[in-house]
C-alpha cells in the first residue's frame with residue numbers, strides 16, 4: 186500500500202524525471218500490491234498460521250501457548266479416531282468421485298442427445314448444487330427416516346426391507362456418499378455439458394462421413410477424447426469437493442454411529458471447537474491441506490502434459 | 496453411370512427458403528464447382544449430398560443409386576471441410592487411418608491390444624498402414640505422419656485432410672472451401688494440386704467456393720448459384736463469355752462487366768449511352784434492356800473522331816497494372832464508370848478529365864432483359 190501511495194503522489198513525479206526505470210518498477214509494485222496483499226491476507230497468512238499452530242499446544246481462547254514440536258503429529262499417528270477419520274474420508278472420496286463423474290457424464294450426454302426439455306433437466310440436476318446443503322440435509326433426514334421416510338417406504342414396497350440408513354454403521358457412510366453424489370452430480374453435468382458444447386460440430390460430421398456413426402464409435406472417436414480436459418477438471422474438482430465433506434456429517438450423523446462417518450473436517454472441527462484443542466485441530470487441517478495441494482499439483486502437471494490439444 | 500445427380504432439391508430453414516428447385520448432374524469423372532456469393536446455399540447443398548443435412552423434397556443419387564434414405568457413411572463420399580476437421584488428439588497417420596479402420600475393423604477389433612493378440616486383425620492393421628502410407632506419399636506428407644494436427648501449418652493440415660479423404664477411394668469428393676484458410680500464394684499452389692489430384696483419381700469432385708478464380712482455373716464446369724437457385728451450369732469459358740443471366744455476368748470477371756441502360760429501337764437497333772447500336776434484340780420498340788460488355792471487348796478512341804462512333808464520355812481514372820491499363824470512363828446511361836482495358840501503349844497519353852469515346856466490339860455485346868435473362872442479339 187505504501188508503494189502504491191508513493192507512486193501516486195506528486196513527489197513521485199520528481200523521482201520519475203531522475204530515474205524512469207525506478208519509477209516504472211515502483212509503479213509495477215504498486216499495481217501488483219493490492220492483489221498480493223489480498224493473497225497474503227486471505228490465503229498465505231492463515232495457512233502459515235495454521236501450520237505454526239499445529240506445532241503448539243494452543244487451546245482455543247487461551248492466552249498463552251507452548252511450542253511442542255511435532256508432538257501433535259505424533260499423537261495423530263496413534264489416534265484411533267484420526268485414523269478412522271482419514272480412512273473414512275478416503276472411502277467417501279472413492280465412492281463419490283467415480284459415481285458423480287460417470288453419472289455426470291451420462292446425464293450430460295443424455296441431455297445433449299435429447300431434444301425437448303433440455304432446460305428443465307439441466308435445472309433439475311443443477312438444483313442441489315445451488316441449494317444450501319444444511320437445508321437439503323434436513324430434507325434427506327426426513328426422507329431417510331427409518332419408519333416414515335419415503336426411501337424406506339419404497340424399499341419396503343419393493344420387498345427390500347427397511348433399513349436404518351443413518352444409524353447402521355455399515356450403511357451410514359455409503360448413504361452419505363449417495364447424498365454427496367446427488368449433490369455433486371449437477372456441477373459435473375454442467376461442466377461436461379460445457380465440454381460437449383465446445384466440441385466443433387465439424388468433427389462429429391467428419392466422423393460420421395468417415396464411418397464412425399454408431400454412438401459407441403462416435404463416442405470413442407470424437408466425444409470422449411475431446412472431453413479430456415473437461416474430464417480432468419471434473420475429476421479434480423470432485424475429489425477436492427468430496428474431501429471437504431462436512432455439512433451432511435454435521436447435520437445427519439455427527440460422525441456416528443460409532444465413528445462410522447467420522448471424516449477429516451468433522452474431526453478437525455470437533456478437536457478445535459468442540460474440545461478446544463486448536464493445535465491438534467490445526468495438525469489435522471495441515472493433513473487435509475496436503476491432500477488438496479497434492480490433487481491441485483496433479484491437475485497442473487497433467488494439464489500441462491497431455492490433455493490439451495490446441 | 497453418373498457421379499452425383501440432384502433432382503429438384505428444396506430446403507428451408509424455418510421460414511427461410513435456402514434452396515429452391517436445384518437440379519444438377521455431375522459427371523462420373525467431372526470436377527464441378529458450386530460458385531456463388533456468401534450465403535447463397537452452396538454449403539447447404541453440399542451437406543445435403545453428403546447426408547449431413549436433410550432436404551425437404553427432391554432426390555439425391557450418387558453413382559446412379561438414390562441415397563436419400565442413406566446415412567453419410569453409406570453414401571460412400573469423402574468430404575474436406577473448410578476447417579479441415581482433423582481429430583486433434585490423433586496423429587496425422589491415425590487421422591488418415593480413421594476412414595479405413597471404421598470400415599475394415601469391427602468395433603471390438605478396434606480396441607487397443609486386440610491387434611497384438613488376434614492375427615487377422617494384425618494383418619488388417621498392416622494393410623491399413625500401407626494404405627495410409629500410400630495416401631501420405633501421394634500428398635508428400637510422409638514426414639509428418641507422427642505429428643499431431645496442432646503441430647502442422649495450415650497448408651500441411653489441408654493436405655492431411657485431402658489424404659484422409661482420398662485414402663479410401665470414395666465414389667465422390669465433396670470439398671467446402673478447402674483453400675479459404677490458406678494465404679494467397681499457397682492457395683494458388685494448392686489449387687494446382689487439387690486439380691492434379693482430380694486428374695489422377697478420375698472420380699467426381701464437387702467443389703464449393705466463392706472465389707471465382709478458383710472456380711475458373713480448376714473446374715470442368717461451374718454451377719453458379721445465387722439466392723438458393725442455380726443460374727447457370729456450364730464450362731468456365733461459357734460462363735465468362737456467354738453468361739445466361741445478368742447476375743452471372745456481373746458476378747464473374749474482374750473488373751466487373753460494364754452495364755448500360757438501353758432501349759430497343761425500331762429496325763433492329765438498340766440505343767444506349769446516347770448512341771444506337773445495330774443489334775436486333777427481337778424486343779418491341781421501346782422495351783428497356785441492359786447492354787453489357789467486358790473491359791477487354793472495347794477500345795478507346797479520341798473524342799474528336801470524325802465518324803463519331805462509340806459512347807462519348809470523360810476519363811475518370813487511368814489504372815496502370817503494368818501488363819494492362821484499365822481506363823475508367825464516365826458515360827451516359829451507366830451509373831458506374833465504364834471500364835476499358837487497353838495495352839500500356841494504348842494507354843499512353845490518356846489522362847483524367849480527357850473526353851473520349853468508348854467503342855465496344857459489336858459482336859461481344861451482351862443484351863439482358865429487365866428480369867436478368869439473356870437476350871440473344873443478332874447484329
Ligand SMILES: Nc1ncnc2c1ncn2[C@@H]1O[C@H](COP(=O)(O)OP(=O)(O)OP(=O)(O)O)[C@@H](O)[C@H]1O
Pocket residue numbers: 508513531532533534535536537538539540705
Ligand atoms: N442450420 C441452419 N439453420 C438456419 N439457417 C441456416 C442454417 N445453415 C445455413 N443457414 C442459412 O442458409 C443460408 C445458406 O447457408 P450456406 O451455409 O449454405 O451458405 P454458403 O453459400 O455456404 O455461404 P458461405 O460462402 O458464406 O459459406 C444462409 O442464409 C444461412 O444463414
Ligand SMILES: [Mg+2]
Pocket residue numbers: 537538539671
Ligand atoms: Mg459455406
